[in-house]
Amino acid sequence: MNASLQPQRPTGAFVGASWAALLVGAITFLVGLWNAAMPLNEKGYYFTILMYGLFSAVSLQKSVRDRLEGIPVTGLYFGLCWVSLTLAVLLLAVGLWNATLAASEKGFYAMSFLLALFGAVAVQKNVRDLAHFKDDAGFADGQNGN
Structure with missing residues (x-):
């Protein structure tokens, strides 16, 4: 991992807020x-x-994090992650635009969708950060990390 980009342990409040979102x-x-x-x-x-959006958001977050930590991610996969997330948002927008729903219902679906995407990215970040600290604690205790 890049020494200048040391993750900090997420607080319990942030972990809880991420899962709640x-x-x-x-x-x-x-x-x-x-x-x-x-x-x-x-x-x-x-x-x-919704499922496609959640998967693509988590995949993009993981790819960004991998690159920051020096883990190889191909440009093709990284680009596909961006395309997938963009497509999920556009498909929802087009579906809602053409739906025979009240404007308040359209807003309800759009906002809950975006909240879920944000939550998925934050949860993935927390899982990754906490795993980093768990691995460090295991090695510090003389364990092999398995």
Whole structure:
């Protein structure tokens, strides 16, 4: 790892807030879909966009972090991560723009989607940071880290 980029241990409050953002955003989005008066195929579209968005956001965060730590990430994969996240957001925007929903419902889905993406990125960062400190503690105690 680059010596100038030492991660700091995330606080319990930040870890909790990150998990809360992920869970509140995703669960709110899903409850909204469950209760929505839309065809099942439309619900499936929005569900797939949520899952795709969460995966692409975490993958992009991991790729950025890997590069910062000197772990090789190909330019192709890094670019695909950006394209995937952009596509997920654009697909949601196009779907909501063309949906026959009230403006408040469209805003509800957009905001819960973005909250879930933020939460997923923050949780991934915390998991990575905490794993770094766990590994360091294991080696400091004379353990082999396995």
